[in-house]
Amino acid sequence: MKARQLWSFFGGLTLPDGKNQSTQVPITQADLPEYLIFPLQQPTGNLLIPVVKIGDIVLKGEVVAKAQDNLSVPVHASSSGKVIGIENLPILHPSGLQAPCIIIETDGKETWIDRYPFKDYQQLDPSYLRNLIREMGIIGLGGAGFPTFIKLNSGAKAQVQTLIINGAESEPYISCDDLLMRERAHEIIQGIAILRHALQACHCLMGIEDNKPEAYAALTAAVTTGIEIIKIPTRYPAGGEKQLIKTLTGKEVTSRGLPIDIGVVCHNVGTAAAVYRAIHLGQPLTSRIITVTGSAIDRPKNLEVLLGTPIYHLLNQCRVDQRRINHLIIGGPMMGFTLNDINLPVVKTTNCLLVGIPEPNKSTPVMPCIRCGACAEVCPAHLLPQQLYWYTKAKELDKAQDYHLFDCIECGCCAYVCPSHIPLVHYYRYAKSEIQAQKQEQEQAHRARQRYEFRHRRLEQEQQEQAARQQMQKASLSPSASEDKKRALIQAAVERARSKRIAQKEKLN
Amino acid sequence: MPFPFFSAPHIHQGTNVSQLMLQVIYALIPALLAYIWYFGYGILINITLTVITAVITEALMLAARGQPLNIFLADGSAVVTGTLLAFCLPALTPWWIPVIGTAFAMIFAKHLYGGLGYNPFNPAMVGYVLLLISFPKEMTTWLPVKDLMINPPLDLKESLKLVFTHIAPEVDSFSGATPLDYTKTQLRLGRAIDEIRSHPLFGGLGGKGWAWINGWFFLGGMWLLYKRVISWHIPSAVLGILLAMSTMFHFLVPNYYPSALFHLTSGGTMLGAFFIATDPVTAAASPRGRLFYGAGIGGLTYIIRTWGGYPDGIAFSVLLMNMAVPVIDYYTQPPVFGHKKDS
DSSP: OOOOOOOOOSOOBOOOOOOGGGSSSOOEEOOOOSEEEEESOOSSSSOOEEOOOTTOEEOBTOEEEEOSSTTOOOEEOSSOEEEEEEEEEEOSOTTOOEEEEEEEEEOSOOOBOOOOOOTTGGGSOHHHHHHHHHHTTOBOSSSSOOBHHHHHOOTTTOOOOEEEEEEOOOSTTOOHHHHHHHHOHHHHHHHHHHHHHHHTOSEEEEEEETTOHHHHHHHHHHOOSSOEEEEEOOOBTTTSHHHHHHHHHOOOOOTTOOGGGGTEEEEEHHHHHHHHHHHHSOOOSOEEEEEEESTTBSSOEEEEEETTOBHHHHHHHHOBOGGGOSOEEESOTTTOEEOSOTTOBOOTTOOEEEEOOSOOOOOSOOOOOOOOOHHHHHOTTOOOHHHHHHHHHTTOHHHHHHTTGGGOOOOOHHHHHOTTOOOHHHHHHHHHHHHHHHHHHHHHHHHHHHHHHHHHHHHHHHHHHHHHHHHHHHHHTOHHHHHHHHHHHHHHHHHHHHHHHHHHHHHHO | OOOOOOOSOOOOOOOOHHHHHHHHHHHHHHHHHHHHHHHOTHHHHHHHHHHHHHHHHHHHHHHHHTOOHHHHHHTOHHHHHHHHHHHHSOTTOOTHHHHHHHHHIIIIIIGGGTSTTTOSSOHHHHHHHHHHHHOHHHHTOBOOOGGGOSSOOOOHHHHHHHHHHOOOTTGGGGOBOOHHHHHHHHHHTTOOHHHHHTSTTBOSSSBTTHHHHHHHHHHHHHHHHHTTSSOSHHHHHHHHHHHHHHHHHHHHOTTTSOOHHHHHTSTTHHHIIIIITTOTTTSOOSHHHHHHHHHHHHHHHHHHHHHSSSSOOHHHHHHHHHHHHHHHHHHTOOOOTTOOTTO
């Protein structure tokens, strides 16, 4: 077969991948924790509304909180047990943000609710299927956690030509997708078929980085028909959605646009497997695979973890060397965030716990930018990171936007190569949030001004109306008119008196 | 368990500014050795003077500006500035020449603009130009290459004595002009290139010794390219334009315009192309911008050498193009992902 043409995206890096540490053992089932915690704040959308109360007994797979908007999906209990609390707790967020959480004490029985598998999903209407996927609580398991049903709803505006399945796990150290592909290729392939049916997509491509030969072999062996599995070069961030689409199709997703605008929809392999379980087995999303690795971990591995499991529980299971923990990172070393609380629960988007990395190299002092341009050579968005840094530092946020700040995907390539060790991504995040805050402020000010102007106009109008009313009243009782009336009355009376007098005179005469 | 907060990414490829500067120094070593071979110990004295002055001035200025001394002295940028300036100075020039040039470069061209990373002009070239226009006699009195010296090259002791006291009986016997300078004055006198090149100053390619030193600068530059300390854009553009212009004029009037080989192997060509124009702080930032920036330096160098008032044009070209950097940077922004005009 002729090799498919691939395109390359600008920039990117070859990183030491560190994945081997966690790929030595098969996926292991994590132990059942004593408590499960379910934050009501999900990656997208508003807070979920709890549908259980303290003291309720819940079964595995039961909905514990439902969505109240179109950007979120319900959360299901990941094991059976008793609701023992609904309270504010810190959640998995870089800022240490708190949110209401449902706490469930597990009973160790793992009793499932009744499940209703749909083996013949092809009979289902795509819209019904989408809704089912939503009710099963499935969101993108690649990282951003965007609800899957939304991405399956292409709507009337665009025809989905290509479904792209993302098997390019390009962050170093993370291997959960790799192991999933190696061990559960069958589930992924079935899941893809369901996604395809829901999208009615013509083509289906799957990109796997060439540093995962076992995964590639497993999927090629499992593939049935209509799915093209393509090896792509290992180059971070090949797994970025826009980069993967470019690599496989040569098309660039426009700056403010979505993949659907160019007829493409992209889903992660983990999402495909979750969709398979949801439809074929009737299981809502209650667990995911998480890589637990890093230099402080004695036995790095991939664990199938119940959602809501506290992090310390996983660390205990993988034997942490307390002395070697210098970092606890959620996600990969390039884009993950540090955390200082191991009581936090894992959520649907948690793909990796990185506990200690070889050289945290943060002792090097930050030097001024020497404009060496190394950042611009590796930026996959083809930006000029040093200019963005310059303008951000000078608080010239308009200029930073002129240099396309919002096209930055925060992949971290620039900071990785910066010889001055400037935390560039940190600056861009700051600039972005600052601009958003300013926009919000401006909007608020605009609304306040509108309200003020409206009130001012209303008052003015009322005043005018009142004046007009008074005018009318005055007009109706105006002195001239009444005088005329009086004069007329007097005249009439005078006339009457005169005629009377004349009449009397005539009588006398 | 308190873990520190760090922002992503959490790994780094491990380079730092001091390493980059150190690699630049390493790349200069072959040319330095060649320099000593052809022109004696004078260059070593120059380097010692400039580096010591640069480091002392840097420390004083950092202290005055309230900046951390250890971090910025360790970055190596002062040493690089000093070394580069030393290569531009005539050997055995009086001691105050390197000292004044370096101090001016560090104080006025670097620290008054905000120190490392903030200077718009190449400090070494600012220092050089100050000396060139203030002390033209000292700055244009070069040693002839070893073979042409009437006496054998001075030993270190005599060189030091000469530099610090400027007392040497036979001083005039070994002062002279560089091949570029000689060519220029002889052309003014109406002599043809062929005649000029028959002077013993010249070897097969360019000036005797000069061609070799340029060759070693070239090799050092290639090593910097290999190490990815510099990118290919600026040196290629500088040399490409210089090659193109000199070839064209030499082809038109061979006896008035020297050949490309002469231009590429004379004066500061290779030092300028690989070590001075590539100073990242003062150069254009984007790859495309660097091509324009380099082309500007190459073109101006040829113009100044051929029709200008000075024998070599590298320093002026670099400074002139430094001025153009903001404009170049503005107009050469790369096409951002997802911003294609046709879509």
